[in-house]
Amino acid sequence: MAKTIDVTELIxxxxxxxxxxxxxxxxxxxxxxxxxDQAGYWSVECWGGATFDACIRFLNExxxxxxxxxxxxxxxxxxxxxxxxxxxxxxxHYEDTVVDRFVEKAAENGMDVFRVFDALNDIRNVRRSIxxxxxxxxxxxxxxxxxxxxxxxxxxxxEMAERLLDLGCDSICIKDMAALLKPHAAYELVKxxxxxxxxDVRVHVHVHATTGVTMVSLMKAIExxxxxxxxxxxxxxxxxxxxxxxxxxxxxxxTGFDTKLDKARLLKIKDYFNxxxxxxxxxxxxxxxxxxxxxxxxxxGGMLSNMESQLKQQKAADRLKEVLLEVPNVRKDAGYPPLVxxxxxxxxxxxxxNVMMGRYKVLTGEFADLMLGYxxxxxxxxxxxxxxxxxxxxGKPIIDCRPADLLKPExxxxxxxxxxxxGCNGSDEDVLTYAMFPQVATxxxxxxxxxxxxxxxxxxxxxxxxxxxxxxxxxxxGSMIYDVKFNGHEHRVTVTPAA
Amino acid sequence: MAKTIDVTELIxxxxxxxxxxxxxxxxxxxxxxxxxDQAGYWSVECWGGATFDACIRFLNExxxxxxxxxxxxxxxxxxxxxxxxxxxxxxxHYEDTVVDRFVEKAAENGMDVFRVFDALNDIRNVRRSIxxxxxxxxxxxxxxxxxxxxxxxxxxxxEMAERLLDLGCDSICIKDMAALLKPHAAYELVKxxxxxxxxDVRVHVHVHATTGVTMVSLMKAIExxxxxxxxxxxxxxxxxxxxxxxxxxxxxxxTGFDTKLDKARLLKIKDYFNxxxxxxxxxxxxxxxxxxxxxxxxxxGGMLSNMESQLKQQKAADRLKEVLLEVPNVRKDAGYPPLVxxxxxxxxxxxxxNVMMGRYKVLTGEFADLMLGYxxxxxxxxxxxxxxxxxxxxGKPIIDCRPADLLKPExxxxxxxxxxxxGCNGSDEDVLTYAMFPQVATxxxxxxxxxxxxxxxxxxxxxxxxxxxxxxxxxxxGSMIYDVKFNGHEHRVTVTPAA
Numbered sequence: 001m002a003k004t005i006d007v008t009e010l011i012x013x014x015x016x017x018x019x020x021x022x023x024x025x026x027x028x029x030x031x032x033x034x035x036x037d038q039a040g041y042w043s044v045e046c047w048g049g050a051t052f053d054a055c056i057r058f059l060n061e062x063x064x065x066x067x068x069x070x071x072x073x074x075x076x077x078x079x080x081x082x083x084x085x086x087x088x089x090x091x092x093h094y095e096d097t098v099v100d101r102f103v104e105k106a107a108e109n110g111m112d113v114f115r116v117f118d119a120l121n122d123i124r125n126v127r128r129s130i131x132x133x134x135x136x137x138x139x140x141x142x143x144x145x146x147x148x149x150x151x152x153x154x155x156x157x158x159e160m161a162e163r164l165l166d167l168g169c170d171s172i173c174i175k176d177m178a179a180l181l182k183p184h185a186a187y188e189l190v191k192x193x194x195x196x197x198x199x200d201v202r203v204h205v206h207v208h209a210t211t212g213v214t215m216v217s218l219m220k221a222i223e224x225x226x227x228x229x230x231x232x233x234x235x236x237x238x239x240x241x242x243x244x245x246x247x248x249x250x251x252x253x254x255t256g257f258d259t260k261l262d263k264a265r266l267l268k269i270k271d272y273f274n275x276x277x278x279x280x281x282x283x284x285x286x287x288x289x290x291x292x293x294x295x296x297x298x299x300x301g302g303m304l305s306n307m308e309s310q311l312k313q314q315k316a317a318d319r320l321k322e323v324l325l326e327v328p329n330v331r332k333d334a335g336y337p338p339l340v341x342x343x344x345x346x347x348x349x350x351x352x353x354n355v356m357m358g359r360y361k362v363l364t365g366e367f368a369d370l371m372l373g374y375x376x377x378x379x380x381x382x383x384x385x386x387x388x389x390x391x392x393x394x395g396k397p398i399i400d401c402r403p404a405d406l407l408k409p410e411x412x413x414x415x416x417x418x419x420x421x422x423g424c425n426g427s428d429e430d431v432l433t434y435a436m437f438p439q440v441a442t443x444x445x446x447x448x449x450x451x452x453x454x455x456x457x458x459x460x461x462x463x464x465x466x467x468x469x470x471x472x473x474x475x476x477x478g479s480m481i482y483d484v485k486f487n488g489h490e491h492r493v494t495v496t497p498a499a
Numbered sequence: 500m501a502k503t504i505d506v507t508e509l510i511x512x513x514x515x516x517x518x519x520x521x522x523x524x525x526x527x528x529x530x531x532x533x534x535x536d537q538a539g540y541w542s543v544e545c546w547g548g549a550t551f552d553a554c555i556r557f558l559n560e561x562x563x564x565x566x567x568x569x570x571x572x573x574x575x576x577x578x579x580x581x582x583x584x585x586x587x588x589x590x591x592h593y594e595d596t597v598v599d600r601f602v603e604k605a606a607e608n609g610m611d612v613f614r615v616f617d618a619l620n621d622i623r624n625v626r627r628s629i630x631x632x633x634x635x636x637x638x639x640x641x642x643x644x645x646x647x648x649x650x651x652x653x654x655x656x657x658e659m660a661e662r663l664l665d666l667g668c669d670s671i672c673i674k675d676m677a678a679l680l681k682p683h684a685a686y687e688l689v690k691x692x693x694x695x696x697x698x699d700v701r702v703h704v705h706v707h708a709t710t711g712v713t714m715v716s717l718m719k720a721i722e723x724x725x726x727x728x729x730x731x732x733x734x735x736x737x738x739x740x741x742x743x744x745x746x747x748x749x750x751x752x753x754t755g756f757d758t759k760l761d762k763a764r765l766l767k768i769k770d771y772f773n774x775x776x777x778x779x780x781x782x783x784x785x786x787x788x789x790x791x792x793x794x795x796x797x798x799x800g801g802m803l804s805n806m807e808s809q810l811k812q813q814k815a816a817d818r819l820k821e822v823l824l825e826v827p828n829v830r831k832d833a834g835y836p837p838l839v840x841x842x843x844x845x846x847x848x849x850x851x852x853n854v855m856m857g858r859y860k861v862l863t864g865e866f867a868d869l870m871l872g873y874x875x876x877x878x879x880x881x882x883x884x885x886x887x888x889x890x891x892x893x894g895k896p897i898i899d900c901r902p903a904d905l906l907k908p909e910x911x912x913x914x915x916x917x918x919x920x921x922g923c924n925g926s927d928e929d930v931l932t933y934a935m936f937p938q939v940a941t942x943x944x945x946x947x948x949x950x951x952x953x954x955x956x957x958x959x960x961x962x963x964x965x966x967x968x969x970x971x972x973x974x975x976x977g978s979m980i981y982d983v984k985f986n987g988h989e990h991r992v993t994v995t996p997a998a
Binding site for chain 2: 183211238267
């Protein structure tokens with residue numbers, strides 16, 4: 001008897017977040033839900049910070065309504081979300097009762113599995129949300145953000161798993177957001193957790209495909225005893241996204257492991273998203289191959305494109321190499337945080353500042369907060385000199401408590417502010433939407449009634465061969481031939497004045 | 500001490516053959532040769548049927564001159580070629596002395612490693628060329644074309660390896676042209692060959708990336724004892740191509756295996772081909788993800804696009820599904836040949852004929868020859884009824900001898916014909932070029948003096964951000980704003996009349 005390997009399908013959250021800037025409209029997900037629900041997945045990931053944000057920022061969609069729709073359309077499958085611990089789906093720490101309320105409402109609206117992580121791997125930042133998930137009777141998955149540094153060891157990660165289990169987590173996730181988890185490390189880590197914490201502890205493995213090695217890492221993790229792995233249906237896989245679900249299924253043939261997924265359903269899901277993908281062409285990631293330089297630079301793809309655009313805005317695109325060399329220094333000074341939202345942005349932006357203005361001449365507010373302890377503890381001691389600069393620049397004291405301990409109850413205040421907004425429906429869900437993204441939510445509430453927007457466009461018709469100017473037919477009356485430079489391309493086109 | 504895993508780099512042959520229709524010009528390969536030569540590869544594959552053909556058909560390049568240039572530019576690295584056994588680089592069987600002459604000349608011009616295969620895995624079709632390689636004192640690599648059928652077994656492939664070694668092969672290659680080799684099978688096959696034939700027998704593994712599972716298969720093959728694996732530098736990898744060289748290097752970290760390749764050189768090679776790739780955009784494969792349906796259909800990607808274009812020419816694109824269902828029937832009737840050049844084309848075209856005109860109402864000449872034994876022996880008995888039809892249609896007898904045994908000495912005749920051609924330089928190399936591709940060579944000899952063509956084009960400039968119409972600056976004097984429909988897109992653009 002082959003051991004069953006569970007699978008979490010990422011197509012509705014991380015896959016389109018990684019490959020099409022989180023722009024996929026609910027309308028384009030609905031037709032796949034019946035097949036997703038019947039294919040035999042352990043869970044379908046469908047909610048998280050970026051999808052919530054994109055719903056109200058770009059798609060004029062109520063993210064809570066999206067969740068309820070998923071619940072209705074996928075009654076047989078666990079719905080899974082990614083939760084940033086005390087940050088919930090936002091970028092700041094929330095006071096504990098807001099955390100409680102958020103988890104309660106997410107559970108009530110249909111969420112089953114909460115994958116809870118903290119960008120610094122500070123266990124104090126995930127404790128409250130894990131407790132809230134347990135209270136709601138849902139699956140609490142404690143997360144280890146995998147990274148590589150002189151201080152990160154297999155033993156350290158195993159210890160973190162133990163502490164997450166002590167909090168009552170139902171399973172452990174190894175989250176490799178930058179595709180740094182190599183096969184040997186994957187094996188050691190999963191085996192270490194199983195050996196130390198017990199073979200009945202569920203271990204889930206989440207990897208990206210960026211470096212081209214992580215399909216092998218999934219194989220090794222499975223050999224070491226992993227219970228569940230994350231993949232995305234092939235039509236929205238690879239590049240900065242994930243390994244293809246169908247390839248996982250095939251890869252395991254004869255190995256003593258079996259996903260038991262329904263291949264015919266997978267084919268239908270694949271074919272369907274193959275029709276969706278080209279409609280979002282303008283949002284598609286340019287990265288189509290692999291990127292192994294990440295192993296040396298430690299800089300994930302998303303962070304790189306962020307820094308590139310920051311430098312371009314300052315007309316300093318030529319200084320990218322300097323910034324790339326500065327990132328490891330800043331990361332070291334900051335105590336080797338894993339580079340994941342929001343720490344990747346904080347470290348990356350400070351590296352840009354250091355190159356443009358001189359090292360630590362100006363600290364960003366967020367970087368100062370990170371140095372002063374307002375995001376939590378880091379694995380290594382942070383640089384004393386930079387901490388002093390942060391203290392001097394901001395006037396804020398250094399802290400070593402759990403950051404949320406400094407926050408005063410804020411639910412009533414958030415509620416009052418939200419209810420005063422035009423278009424707010426008065427529900428706790430709306431208050432939470434406002435709490436996560438105050439400015440974007442304020443605008444969203446006023447436009448919500450207009451209904452969801454779909455940013456997908458009709459795919460290009462097969463491009464017609466460009467006629468050679470000399471060979472082209474005579475233009476219609478009233479038209480003129482122009483040489484047009486558009487998006488950097490030279491075109492000779494026939495145009496008709498707009499009415 | 501980690502075991503060294505040797506690597507064959509495919510960038511100069513199979514990578515651009517699989518991903519850019521074999522169009523890369525020698526001019527675009529030359530700048531990478533010094534780094535390729537110094538990176539530490541066991542061999543660099545750089546010659547084969549399609550590259551030879553493309554040289555004279557599209558690039559006005561002398562393939563022998565290309566080989567001599569590689570030899571000069573890569574003095575420290577083995578040069579490797581793919582040879583179709585008795586077919587050499589053409590599509591028919593050649594008489595033995597032509598085979599001898601071809602191998603002798605290839606060796607003389609600088610070839611080190613000859614990977615010799617037969618599309619039917621008929622050992623009689625590779626014997627003569629393997630003998631010729633040995634006589635030339637070069638490395639003879641005997642090849643197993645990997646495929647899946649009710650009759651293909653690990654034991655059968657191991658037996659084939661034994662027979663190839665009996666012929667005096669220096670190594671065995673497992674050639675998986677359709678990415679069908681799954682991890683478990685890869686392990687069993689390599690281990691079986693090592694256990695049966697001896698652990699000192701060199702095993703090389705060649706896989707394509709198409710199905711997304713074969714990076715794992717390489718890992719498993721290495722664990723089973725494989726000595727050398729084939730990869731392509733990442734900027735021209737994946738899709739219907741191969742696994743990325745850099746990912747292989749990284750994947751092995753900590754595993755007890757090590758490629759010992761020079762990562763800094765690989766990065767330079769990668770960066771260089773990243774600049775070449777966009778210039779060949781029009782030839783690039785459309786397949787960028789993975790394709791796992793091949794496991795069910797057994798139809799490799801190249802064969803599929805061939806059949807699609809045949810059907811389109813006959814205005815029957817809507818009958819592709821029927822053809823896909825017919826291919827396995829035709830393959831079965833033909834005795835389960837592996838689907839690789841030329842058997843893939845022969846089986847695919849006959850399947851199209853069967854759907855369009857009724858099953859076996861008309862046989863292609865090649866399919867009739869295949870049924871009658873003129874390509875060699877197949878693993879399974881071929882269908883008796885179809886053999887009779889082939890005999891009736893062509894009047895040719897059924898044969899069971901080695902097909903080349905029926906051929907009369909042809910070197911003098913080829914030589915006389917070649918030397919009569921305008922522009923033929925009288926060398927044995929030119930005679931061989933003519934022998935491989937008589938029509939194309941005839942034309943090539945007349946144009947050779949004009950020098951090589953480079954079909955690469957200047958890449959598109961980086962697209963500028965599209966200005967929002969309302970926010971855009973006032974157009975310059977003399978300009979006008981038009982609504983333009985171009986290639987199916989609606990654009991509002993500012994244009995200036997052409998001078």
